[in-house]
Amino acid sequence: xxxxxxxxxxxxxxxxxxxxxxxxxxxxxxxxxxxxxxxxxxxxxxxxxxxxxxxxxxxxxxxxxxxxxxxxxxxxxxxxxxxxxxxxxxxxxxxxxxxxxxxxxxxxxxxx
Amino acid sequence: xxxxxxxxxxxxxxxxxxxxxxxxxxxxxxxxxxxxxxxxxxxxxxxxxxxxxxxxxxxxxxxxxxxxxxxxxxxxxxxxxxxxxxxxxxxxxxxxxxxxxxxxxxxxxxxxxxx
Numbered sequence: 001x002x003x004x005x006x007x008x009x010x011x012x013x014x015x016x017x018x019x020x021x022x023x024x025x026x027x028x029x030x031x032x033x034x035x036x037x038x039x040x041x042x043x044x045x046x047x048x049x050x051x052x053x054x055x056x057x058x059x060x061x062x063x064x065x066x067x068x069x070x071x072x073x074x075x076x077x078x079x080x081x082x083x084x085x086x087x088x089x090x091x092x093x094x095x096x097x098x099x100x101x102x103x104x105x106x107x108x109x110x111x112x
Numbered sequence: 113x114x115x116x117x118x119x120x121x122x123x124x125x126x127x128x129x130x131x132x133x134x135x136x137x138x139x140x141x142x143x144x145x146x147x148x149x150x151x152x153x154x155x156x157x158x159x160x161x162x163x164x165x166x167x168x169x170x171x172x173x174x175x176x177x178x179x180x181x182x183x184x185x186x187x188x189x190x191x192x193x194x195x196x197x198x199x200x201x202x203x204x205x206x207x208x209x210x211x212x213x214x215x216x217x218x219x220x221x222x223x224x225x226x227x
Binding site for chain 2: 041043050060100101
């Protein structure tokens with residue numbers, strides 16, 4: 001199975017400051033069609049997960065542009081340019097290149 | 113608006129069975145693959161199972177292979193998860209999610225396995 005490793009697991013951030021979460025995979029996530037199927041999800045307290053980013057860097061509809069995804073191969077990053085109070089929650093990366101699908105452990109973002 | 117509504121979660125004894133349902137609306141259900149994902153209390157997300165849009169192909173996590181069965185009824189816009197031989201470690205909120213990349217999620221249904 002592809003192991004997804006996120007860091008840090010806890011991320012205290014001051015409002016208005018940037019934040020960055022790393023996600024590394026144990027195998028390349030480049031599929032045979034040339035696409036890289038790496039997604040990012042946000043789970044606010046008490047809510048269902050919501051997808052933010054798909055195929056490394058594509059923002060879902062309604063996702064603020066302060067969220068951005070980047071990376072390639074086995075090394076990926078989610079960045080928030082200026083953290084707002086509504087960004088508190090747990091962030092997960094997930095790969096859907098290989099079977100079984102696998103998630104990272106989650107990164108808990110909180111306000112300092 | 114895409115909506116996914118899970119139901120069927122309950123308390124069950126180890127070794128028992130449950131069937132979860134997920135009713136979809138707001139999109140053409142038969143055109144989309146579907147997934148089940150679970151989250152144990154206070155833990156992270158774990159992918160459980162996938163079914164193709166036609167229902168002809170499915171995949172399972174090793175942890176549920178041989179015990180759980182995913183299916184769908186495209187005429188009823190409904191996804192199912194038949195859960196047999198339940199274990200304590202199956203205790204979780206179970207979410208259904210649309211598409212290979214999980215672009216929309218339901219609110220989840222709680223399954224508790226305990227004696």
